[in-house]
Amino acid sequence: MIPVKGYEGRKVAVLGLGRSGLATAHALEAGGAEALCWDDGQEARERAEGQGLILHDLNKGNAWEDVSALIVSPGIPHLYPEPNKLIARAMDEGVPVDNDIGLFFRSFADQEWDSFDTLPRIVAVTGSNGKSTTSALIHHVLEHAGKPTQLAGNIGRGVLDIDPAHDGEVVVLELSSYQTDLARSLTPDIAVFTNLSPDHLDRHGGMGGYFAAKRRLFAEGGPDRAVIGVDEAEGSYLAGQLSEGAADDRVIRISVDRKLSGPGWQVFARKGFLSEYRKGRQIGSVDLRAIKGLPGSHNHQNACAAYAVCRSIGLAPKVIEAAFRAFKGLPHRSQLVGEADGVSYVNDSKATNVDSARAALGAFDNIRWIAGGLGKDGGIECLSDALGNVTKAYLIGHSAREFALQLGDVPYEICETMENAVAAAAQDAQSGDTVLLAPAAASFDQYPDFEKRGEDFTRLVQDRLQDM
Structure with a gap:
């Protein structure tokens, strides 16, 4: 405590x-x-x-x-x-x-720190998508490298419930916009902005208010180093505001959309390869393609952010790469829950909006897609350009029929329940297919939360595989 x-x-x-x-x-x-x-x-x-x-x-x-x-x-x-x-x-x-975040930042430092050889540091991660995986991945790499570390905030333990810091410890915090918006004290050593897409807009009075809540971690927090995803205009703007010039390596820009260039510090991923550039020269790389715990470009963005943080802490590229290969992923986030007869079963129940569902759909080929639930405004209409890898959709929940009308030429089946959807998808699946739960909808029509929905999918898959 x-x-x-x-x-x-x-x-x-x-x-x-x-x-x-x-x-x-x-x-x-x-x-x-x-x-x-x-x-x-x-x-x-x-x-x-x-x-x-x-x-x-x-x-x-x-x-x-x-x-x-x-x-x-x-x-x-x-x-x-x-x-x-x-x-x-x-x-x-x-x-x-x-809020508790403000209390934590004003209370974490202790007189015992005067005797430490290396002061504890705080890494704070925010953004619309990927912040849980990014936070967990940073924590995992630090543990794998033998560094003292704790994980807290919107994942793991509450920030005030963690243990007092050890010499040289790194505390990794996942922070939502709800948390950064109100905290009266925000002083991370390293701050991460993954990306931005519309979410919680009623709570923040629109997109500008939502971005402003995230921006507080950087503008008011004054981190020693900032890792910024620049694939959206807001990220580019934020990086520009924090930087004193093109060569200012206190800002590490990350991307999965393009190769980054210039005299500063950049980490980007293209076609499954992560590259680190500094002062115009490549100084590190990781082949992400075979890392099962980090499938798809959205997880490659998470890897870029985690890599940048761990490099700024002083870990070597090979140490980070070895830890990446041991990362199993988080429950309900592109989680591989089973394989049989060449068919993979992936639980991405956390894909509660179209942006996260789009990322999941881009991560796999030959998809048997389980989708539906309590749909959000617009349904899945804007996903029409992301369905090229979908062989068939299996629709559940309140929005099943609405989603069916928005699938274009993609074959579908109205399954109503998760049990029916898993059974139908598994029956149809052939070697090389992925049965993917990425609902693009909230869970509250049938489940208390996305975790319970993902657990139900996992249970049904594992029961079916045991009976094979």
């Missing part, structure tokens, strides 16, 4: 008692603050009370007396589409609003 500094002997309200909220309350108390906890859900309040935390109804008239700050969980809106009523109340009362 990281005890929170700066609130000793003061009252701090905590709104939202999920994983991060509970960890925040305990970390505040460990730092000498009095945590006043509230959640609109009775079950969450009972769980907090069972952990010995103080419940404090923030709806009451005198609830804000002597409260020094309000710490909110990331899922609670503070501005768009409209502020949560208790956050609005805090603002009216002049109470500062923060």
Whole structure:
């Protein structure tokens, strides 16, 4: 646990008692603050009370007396589409609003660091797609190289729930726009921007607000080094803002769209080969084509970002390449869950929007595509140019018939359920095919979350393979 500094002997309200909220309350108390906890859900309040935390109804008239700050969980809106009523109340009362990320950055450093030979560092990863895989891959490479490291944030443990740092440790944080938007303190040593595509736009008041939330990690965080994906205009703009000139190697530009050139530091992947250039000369390369844990150009972008971070930490290209080859991938993200008779079964349940589904569809040939669920605005119409590798689609869930109308000439079958889809796709599949779950839709019509959907697919596949 990281005890929170700066609130000793003061009252701090905590709104939202999920994983991060509970960890925040305990970390505040460990730092000498009095945590006043509230959640609109009775079950969450009972769980907090069972952990010995103080419940404090923030709806009451005198609830804000002597409260020094309000710490909110990331899922609670503070501005768009409209502020949560208790956050609005805090603002009216002049109470500062923060989140666990802000508390972490102000509290992580400790006096024990004075005795360390190498100061701990924080790598913070944000972006629309790939940030979980990128964060996990950086963490994996560091572990493989024997470096002390912890993984936290939007993946792994809550940021305040990690252990105090060791000498030379690298803490890798995955940070969503919800987290970077509100944090009052953002001071990573290395910050990563993977890419940007439309997402959470209602929460940020549009694309500009969404980008602004990501940009805070760099503009206000002031990292020593920034790794920036420049395949979108926003990334190019951000890299230009942070750089003092073409040769400024504090900014490492990454791409999977084109070869990057110039006197600065670049890492890019083309046709499955990752290349590192510095001062106009190639100084490293990795053949990504045979690495099963990193299939497709979207994972090659993740590899470029992770490679750039690990190089800036001082790891050699061969060390990074060896770790890449041992990476198994993350559950529900292009996860190979089984192979039989030349047919591969891949779980990409995390592909909940068309951009992530497009990336998955571009990673494999001869695809038996399981898609559908609770579709988003526009359905899959914009994927028409990405279906060249799809042999047949097997459609499930609420949007199955809507998706069918948007498939053009691609053969399809309305399967309704995951069980029917897996059975039909496996029956049709031939050697060389990939049965791919990449729904391009949310899961909430049939599953509580994308993880449960992916677990159901995996279970059905593995049960079927065991019976063969």
